Amino acid sequence: MKKFLSLLTACSLLGSSAALLPASGADFYLHTDFETDLDGWGARASEKVAVTDSANFAGTKSAAITNRTDSWNGIARSLDSSAIKPGKTYSIGAMVMQNSTPAAVHFKLTLQCSTGGGDNPFPLGGGSNQYISIAEGDIISGTWSSLANKSFTIPEGATNLVLYIETEKSTCDFFVDEIYIADEGITPSGGDDPQPVKLPGDVDSNNKVDAMDARLLQQYLLTETADINGENADLDGSGKVNAIDLSLLKNRLLNPAAYTTTTTTTTTIMTTTTTTEYHQSNIDPKELMANVQSALDQSRDVPDNIKNGQKGTVTHFTYSSKKAGHDKGANVWLPPGYSENQKYPVLYMGHGIFGNENSMLSGFSVPEMAYNLISSGKAQPFIIIFTQMYTDPKSEQPAGMAMTQETMDRYDDYLYDLTESLMPYVESHWSVKTGRENTAVAGFSMGGREALYCILMRPDVFGYCAASSPAPGIFPCVDSFLTHRGSYGANGQIMSKGDFKFPADSSPYLLMVGGGTGDNVVGTFPKQYHEAFASNNTAHVWLEVPNGGHDGSVGIPLFYHYFQNIFKN
Secondary structure, rough: OOOOOOOOOOOOOOOOOOOOOOOOOOEEEEOOOOOOOOOOOOEEEEEEEEEEEEEEEEEOOOOEOOOOOOOOOOOOEEEEEOOOOOEEEEEEEEEOOOOOOOEEEEEEEEEEEOOOOOOOOOOOOOOEEEEEEEEEEOOOOOOOEEEEEEEEEEOOOOOEEEEEEEEOOOOOOOOEEEEEEEEOOOOOHHHOOOOOOOOOOOOOOOOOOOOOHHHHHHHHHOOOOOOHHHHHHOOOOOOOOOHHOOOOOOHHHHHHHHHHOOOOOOOOOOOOOOHHHHHHOOOOHHHHHHHHHHHHHOOOOOOOOHHHHOOOEEEEEEEOOOOOOOOEEEEEEHHHHHHOOEOOOOOEEOOOOOOOOOOOOOOOOOHHHHHHHHHOOOOOEEEEEOOOOOOOOOOOOOOOHHHHHHHHHHHOHHHHHHHHHHHHHHHHHHOOOHHHHHHHEEEEOHHHHHHHHHHHHOOOOEEEEEEEOOOOOOOOOEEOOOOOOOOOOOOOOOOHHHHHHOOOOOOOOOEEEEEOOOOOOOOOHHHHHHHHHHHHHOOOOEEEEEEOOOHHHHHHHHHHHHHOOOOOO
16 A cells, blocks of 8 residues: 655645645545644534544544534544545545444534635535535444545535534544545555455344344354354354354344444445443343353453553542541542543442552552543443542541451441432532442442442442452351441341342342452452352352452452443443
């Protein structure tokens, strides 16, 4: 492929554009990768267009388009009609990604031009202005997709050329990368054909997903004689085709709206980010948990590029705790691309005993995994509040760091601090969604115990829970530190294993518990919590890590799968 040529001078969006001066025989007349600046691209109205490192298709950066108030608000650039010649046919394309909404969004790569004179490159409509679709199609959340047309002809006599990207109806935020204009038939892949499209679920390779695919896959699993497209049949990306893929395919057929991706004759949708299909919405919680359990049973490995790297933005704040009677500290972590024009679900993360709001910022790759999973589209964007759990009018930490029943009770009071003070503060200071379907708890050790206590006591408030190596003491027991009386239940009685269940109308969307067989701090108590749920037929995910200690060997894989599956219902 011949070398991309950038504009020699950045063009103004409100005036005349700089000439595109391709070298003799050059294939590409424009290529913007946003690695250094906007390269002449800007807003059509009052929306914000800026270079960002929170998402990228290639390189390290892209352009983020936020604060949109109408569908035609988008990223735009004037083109010089003496260089991009009217009447000539070109190959034009761009990579686009949105992760603001789980539903598919219809995007358009559009040419605006005038055919009857005038010098305003951004008229709002009417007169001699034309708005011509170059390529369009539906883009699912978290997927970098190509809007491209290898054979688009600029109208004869056209002036005031403006290339821009918009949506049909939505005002969601989105990202753009690798915009190009090239000779007809040329694509960035260097060949005449677009990158082949992978369509998960299209087992029979007929470019659609329907009941025939499920029948063919079932026949293959029973007899291994059916001819299938193995890549499309591997819905969970595990590298093998099995019963889990059949279950995911059936979920897809039952919930088609969550998977819709369409193309037109001028559009090629190219999936470049691998996602796991069971992460889609509207799946039954029991089935979701069964699928997550299967994924964990297959592998506890977490890719290095997910658990390492950027952490995102963390800000410390204080709030007034009614239960404690004094101010307490917390940290807020905002997802990449955070915008006040969008509302986000919230995860409240708890720490180990004698820890504080800073404890979970390291050691478990929590901010790194959240940042990378959201940036790659494998998790819904969400806010994390790192909490200080100990709630005591007398002190910020147990006196003398004592391990007593009173200490346990003050940690249990975290539930009341959370619901009465911290959650209202967060809802008044950041753009958050409310309701149990948008509220999650998680934690390690004492934080894991309190996450379980929160969802057991208030399943009407919390819809998701992940407890890594949870400490004992919700029900009466004895460990090497203390004879635990047990936690107080909603009725004022001490809780027992029989309380590890939920009303039918408030069962968790996702409940996960993890422990290591080599944990010499909380021992087998995580497994005892698992057994308590199991004895009550309460759906949940259990992760047992052979030789795993009281550390990230349990928490990292547990939170990795948890982050990908919360807020999907």
